[in-house]
Amino acid sequence: MxxxxxxxxxxxxxxxxxxxxxxxxxxxxxxxxxxxxxxxxxxxxxxxxxxxxxxxxxxxxxxxxxxxxxxxxxxxxxxxxxxxxxxxxxxxxxxxxxxxxxxxxxxxxxxxxxADDEKPMILADPAMRAVVQLADQVAASEASILITGESGVGKEVMARHLHTRSRRADKAFISVNCAAIPDNLLESELFGHEKGAFTGAVARRIGKFEEADGGTLLLDEISEMDVRLQAKLLRAIQERVIDRVGGSKPVPVNIRIIATSNRDLAKAVAEGSFREDLLYRLNVVNLRIPSLRERPADIGVLASHFIKKYAAANGVPVKPIAAPAIRAITGHPWHGNVRELENAMHRAVLLSAGAEIDIDAIRLPDGRPLLGGAAPAATATAYDPGVAGTAAQMADAVTRSFVGQTVAEMEKTLILDTLNHCLGNRTHAANILGISIRTLRNKLNEYADDGTAIPAPQSGVANAYGSAG
Incomplete structure (x- = not known):
C-alpha cells in the first residue's frame, strides 16, 4: 500500500x-x-x-x-x-x-x-504458471527468496504476490530500491541511525528493517548494494538483529527477506562485487522470471489488461485489439519486457482512431510503428512508401551516428532528448523510456553532478502532467 x-x-x-x-x-x-x-x-x-x-x-x-x-x-x-x-x-x-x-x-x-503497487499477477503462459506454482509452494515459509530476471519482467509484482500469500500478509511490505538510493544514504535507510551518529543526525532515525518488523522487506536490485553494506545485511539475516549507525547495542528484528536482481549474481561473486556467503543466504529459493519472449502466451492477456487499465485512466472506451495487432505484438521481442509492453499499450489507447486497436496504433518509444511479427501486407500499404523509405534512411543515419559512442553516452543522449521532448515532465519521460521514475531521477542526478544542464518543466507544467499517467 x-x-x-x-x-x-x-x-x-x-x-x-x-x-x-x-x-x-x-x-x-x-x-x-x-x-x-x-x-x-x-x-x-x-x-x-x-x-x-x-x-x-x-x-x-x-x-x-x-x-x-x-x-x-x-x-x-x-x-x-x-x-x-x-x-x-x-x-x-x-x-x-x-x-x-x-x-x-x-x-x-x-x-x-x-509507487505502482497495484499491478496484479496476469498470466496465461505455462512457463510463467510454473514459476507462480513454485512461488505459491514457498510463500508460507520463512525462507529468504531471490527473484531474478531481466529488467521489466515483473520481479516486484512477484515479490508482492509472495507477501500476500505468506503468513505475514497482514503486516508491512516495505520495498527499498538499492540502485536508486546513493550509498551514503542507503545504510541509514536500511538500518537507521542514532542521534549524533554523524553531522546532521539530531535524533534517532528508524530504518526500513525496523519499519518492516513482523512483515516482509524487499531489497530491489540488491546487486547494486555496496560490499560493506552486504556484510551488515548478512549479519541481519543470520542473527536477526541489526545495528543502527552509531548504535551501541543490537536491535532485534523479525522480517522475511526477498531480494531481486537483473544481474548474474554468480558472476558478480566471481568478480568480487558480491559476497558469496550473502548469495547463499538470500538464494534459499530462486524464482527466475522468464522474459516476455519466453512466455508469448502472456503477451495477449497482458495487453488486454493494460488496454482496460489505460482506457479507464484516460476516460475512453475499451477497444478490442485487432487480430493482426495481436500477431504483431506476439512476435515482437519486447526487450523491455512487461514494462515496455505496458507503455506500448498506453500509447495505443491514446493513438487508436478506429473501433479496434490496430497495428498502426502500436508504436515503439521513438514513435515508429511496430512492424514486427506477422503483420499483414495490407498494414504495409497504410504507409506511403516514400515516407517509409525516408524513415529507414533516417534510422540508418541515426544508427551510424551512434557508432563510436559508449553505451552510457547513448543512454544519456536518449534520456535527455526524451526529457526535452516531454517539456521536462519526468513522469511522462519515464513512461516513454520504459523505466521507473526513480531510475530516471537517479540518472538525472548523476548527469547534474557531472555539470550537465537538466531540462526543467516548462511553463505548461500543469497541463503536461494531465497526460503523465
Missing amino acids: MRLLVVGRLSGQLATAVKMAMTHGAKVSHVERADQATEQLRRGQGADLLMVDYRIDIASLIAANEAERIHVPVVACGVDADAKEAADAIRAGAKEFIPLPPDAELIAAVLSAV
Whole structure:
C-alpha cells in the first residue's frame, strides 16, 4: 500500500486531493509543518511520498531530511499557483507539481509513478504458471527468496504476490530500491541511525528493517548494494538483529527477506562485487522470471489488461485489439519486457482512431510503428512508401551516428532528448523510456553532478502532467 504523508494545512482542496489518494489505495497521514514531517519520518512512521503545500519551504524540508539521510521523494501541490511558482517548487527539489483543485486522473498518475503497487499477477503462459506454482509452494515459509530476471519482467509484482500469500500478509511490505538510493544514504535507510551518529543526525532515525518488523522487506536490485553494506545485511539475516549507525547495542528484528536482481549474481561473486556467503543466504529459493519472449502466451492477456487499465485512466472506451495487432505484438521481442509492453499499450489507447486497436496504433518509444511479427501486407500499404523509405534512411543515419559512442553516452543522449521532448515532465519521460521514475531521477542526478544542464518543466507544467499517467 502506498504511504502518503501530506504536509501543510488541510484546506478544502487539499483535503479533496487526500480523499482521492485514499480512493486509489494510499494510506495517508498528515502534519502541518515541515519539521513535523521530518520528525515523523525519523520515528519510523515511514512514507513513500511527501505531498507538500508549495508555500512551505520545500528546499529546507528536503535538506533537513537529507541531512539525516532520509530519502523520500516530494511532490508539491497548491491552489492558484502560477507556472513560475510551480517551476520554483520543482527547482527546490519537488519531483512533480499537482495543481489544486485536484484532478483524479492526475492524482492517480502521480501515485502510480512513485509507487505502482497495484499491478496484479496476469498470466496465461505455462512457463510463467510454473514459476507462480513454485512461488505459491514457498510463500508460507520463512525462507529468504531471490527473484531474478531481466529488467521489466515483473520481479516486484512477484515479490508482492509472495507477501500476500505468506503468513505475514497482514503486516508491512516495505520495498527499498538499492540502485536508486546513493550509498551514503542507503545504510541509514536500511538500518537507521542514532542521534549524533554523524553531522546532521539530531535524533534517532528508524530504518526500513525496523519499519518492516513482523512483515516482509524487499531489497530491489540488491546487486547494486555496496560490499560493506552486504556484510551488515548478512549479519541481519543470520542473527536477526541489526545495528543502527552509531548504535551501541543490537536491535532485534523479525522480517522475511526477498531480494531481486537483473544481474548474474554468480558472476558478480566471481568478480568480487558480491559476497558469496550473502548469495547463499538470500538464494534459499530462486524464482527466475522468464522474459516476455519466453512466455508469448502472456503477451495477449497482458495487453488486454493494460488496454482496460489505460482506457479507464484516460476516460475512453475499451477497444478490442485487432487480430493482426495481436500477431504483431506476439512476435515482437519486447526487450523491455512487461514494462515496455505496458507503455506500448498506453500509447495505443491514446493513438487508436478506429473501433479496434490496430497495428498502426502500436508504436515503439521513438514513435515508429511496430512492424514486427506477422503483420499483414495490407498494414504495409497504410504507409506511403516514400515516407517509409525516408524513415529507414533516417534510422540508418541515426544508427551510424551512434557508432563510436559508449553505451552510457547513448543512454544519456536518449534520456535527455526524451526529457526535452516531454517539456521536462519526468513522469511522462519515464513512461516513454520504459523505466521507473526513480531510475530516471537517479540518472538525472548523476548527469547534474557531472555539470550537465537538466531540462526543467516548462511553463505548461500543469497541463503536461494531465497526460503523465
